[in-house]
Amino acid sequence: xxxxxxxxEAIEQETVMRRTFIRxxxxxxxxxxxxxxxxxxxxxxxxxxxxxxxxxxITEVRLEGAAKLPAxxxxxxxxxxxxxxxxHHRDGRWVAxxxxxxxxxxxxxxxxxxxxxxCACHGGVYxxxxxxxxxGPPPKPLSVYRVEVKDAxxxxxxx
Amino acid sequence: MQTSLWRSRKVLVWLDERLALTExxxxxxxxxxxxHKHSFWYYWGGISMFFFLIQVFTGVLLMVxxxxxxxxxxxxxxxxxxxxxxxxxxxxxxxxxxxxxxAVFIHMFSVFFMKAYRKPREFGWWSGLALxxxxxxxxxxxxxxxxxxxxxxxxxVGLELPASLPxxxxxxxxxxxxxxEVGSVTIQRFFALHVxxxxxxFIPVLAFHLWLVQKHGxxxxxxxxxxxxxxxRSIPFFPDFFSKxxxxxxxxxxxxAILASLYPWQLGPQADPLAxxxxxxxxxxxxxxxxxxxxxxxxxxxxVTGEVLGLVFFTLILLxxxxxxxxxxxxxxxxxxxxxxWFGITVLALLIVTTIWGYWEVL
Numbered sequence: 001x002x003x004x005x006x007x008x009e010a011i012e013q014e015t016v017m018r019r020t021f022i023r024x025x026x027x028x029x030x031x032x033x034x035x036x037x038x039x040x041x042x043x044x045x046x047x048x049x050x051x052x053x054x055x056x057x058i059t060e061v062r063l064e065g066a067a068k069l070p071a072x073x074x075x076x077x078x079x080x081x082x083x084x085x086x087x088h089h090r091d092g093r094w095v096a097x098x099x100x101x102x103x104x105x106x107x108x109x110x111x112x113x114x115x116x117x118x119c120a121c122h123g124g125v126y127x128x129x130x131x132x133x134x135x136g137p138p139p140k141p142l143s144v145y146r147v148e149v150k151d152a153x154x155x156x157x158x159x
Numbered sequence: 160m161q162t163s164l165w166r167s168r169k170v171l172v173w174l175d176e177r178l179a180l181t182e183x184x185x186x187x188x189x190x191x192x193x194x195h196k197h198s199f200w201y202y203w204g205g206i207s208m209f210f211f212l213i214q215v216f217t218g219v220l221l222m223v224x225x226x227x228x229x230x231x232x233x234x235x236x237x238x239x240x241x242x243x244x245x246x247x248x249x250x251x252x253x254x255x256x257x258x259x260x261x262a263v264f265i266h267m268f269s270v271f272f273m274k275a276y277r278k279p280r281e282f283g284w285w286s287g288l289a290l291x292x293x294x295x296x297x298x299x300x301x302x303x304x305x306x307x308x309x310x311x312x313x314x315x316v317g318l319e320l321p322a323s324l325p326x327x328x329x330x331x332x333x334x335x336x337x338x339x340e341v342g343s344v345t346i347q348r349f350f351a352l353h354v355x356x357x358x359x360x361f362i363p364v365l366a367f368h369l370w371l372v373q374k375h376g377x378x379x380x381x382x383x384x385x386x387x388x389x390x391x392r393s394i395p396f397f398p399d400f401f402s403k404x405x406x407x408x409x410x411x412x413x414x415x416a417i418l419a420s421l422y423p424w425q426l427g428p429q430a431d432p433l434a435x436x437x438x439x440x441x442x443x444x445x446x447x448x449x450x451x452x453x454x455x456x457x458x459x460x461x462x463v464t465g466e467v468l469g470l471v472f473f474t475l476i477l478l479x480x481x482x483x484x485x486x487x488x489x490x491x492x493x494x495x496x497x498x499x500x501w502f503g504i505t506v507l508a509l510l511i512v513t514t515i516w517g518y519w520e521v522l
Contacts, residue, residue: 044245
């Protein structure tokens with residue numbers, strides 16, 4: 001191979017390297033801009049979701065005056081950002097559970113007459129004491145909380 | 160690797176057969192833009208449009224949390240202090256609004272002095288003036304939306320003067336302000352104007368403006384027009400001018416990023432109709448000149464006479480400005496061309512002097 005050809009090849013290689021370098025540089029810069037613009041926008045839009053997640057991470061809720069709830073009835077309260085059910089059974093037992101149906105997320109209700117937890121959306125039925133899914137489409141039981149009655153108040157906590 | 164390349168080429172061919180992409184690219188390559196020592200001014204229309212796009216983008220983001228009406232101040236307070244990066248989005252929207260007005264003004268004056276309004280570009284000039292008016296209405300209506308002290312008084316004062324005129328006054332009172340006072344009713348309708356009505360008008364006018372630019376191409380300034388065709392230089396629109404345009408946009412983006420992050424837009428105390436106006440209250444800089452002119456006329460001719468004379472004077476200048484393509488039609492060095500140039504210089508000087516004068520008096 002002549003000197004000339006070698007020299008030409010070297011020049012060509014250098015040009016290719018320079019081109020690759022410029023391409024990489026522009027790519028890195030574009031990525032930097034995309035991140036610098038994209039991250040604040042994502043953080044901005046996701047603020048409520050982050051707040052909700054923070055609210056949902058609580059482990060205990062104190063229901064003022066809830067001890068007055070008559071036996072054989074129930075009330076819905078907010079546990080974090082989700083609705084939950086506090087049931088005062090006829091036999092005096094206190095039970096608290098998630099009020100979000102495990103099927104498609106409707107809010108369930110306590111039926112005093114049938115003493116069961118029922119979801120009106122698709123007819124899911126849960127046990128009013130254990131939260132177990134008895135019939136209908138729900139795939140999983142409702143999670144049950146620990147309940148403690150303190151004077152006039154009721155404290156519900158994740159068990 | 161080979162097959163994926165082949166596949167992506169196939170997708171391109173599929174798209175090209177249906178969308179005629181090659182034709183478009185070929186067209187963009189053949190289109191040329193004049194290149195001369197005043198070429199710098201060609202970029203300002205594009206820069207204005209860039210800031211408009213930023214406005215649309217950040218405006219939609221602000222709408223995610225903004226609540227017009229009685230809660231507007233509280234919602235802007237949340238955006239500014241509670242929502243992550245809300246201050247940045249709001250700051251970018253406010254700064255970009257100001258930069259857009261500035262860019263539009265620079266664009267207009269450069270078009271004026273390059274005499275780019277001459278045949279066949281008259282409608283480009285008129286649609287551009289319409290876009291300027293719309294931009295300023297955007298600015299005026301958007302300024303009220305946070306409903307802090309400054310927003311409240313700026314809108315109150317801005318509407319007070321036209322509201323004192325016969326006929327126009329009734330329209331301002333009944334339709335624009337929605338009553339005798341600026342309140343949550345006003346915010347609600349300014350919001351509708353700002354985010355629905357104005358964009359609905361602005362976008363088609365902008366499309367018309369851009370179509371005309373595309374149709375007639377960039378105008379040559381008189382100094383270039385005098386040169387023989389052989390001496391004129393030009394560059395292809397794609398990729399040469401296009402990449403320079405993009406570079407300008409990048410500079411604009413960087414300027415905006417620096418201003419918005421280092422000088423975040425402030426939120427004043429909540430507007431209180433019973434509180435006295437804060438000292439040194441004044442309109443935004445792009446209304447300062449008109450504000451000062453009207454103030455001066457009021458001083459020279461006390462009473463309603465001053466206001467009416469001021470408005471007549473102002474309308475006259477605006478009219479002469481708008482019809483410049485009709486009287487400056489001659490050759491580059493003609494008498495009318497010189498008159499138009501001097502008129503432009505006078506208007507620019509008047510604008511700058513009254514703006515500085517206005518700030519001098521209030522600060």
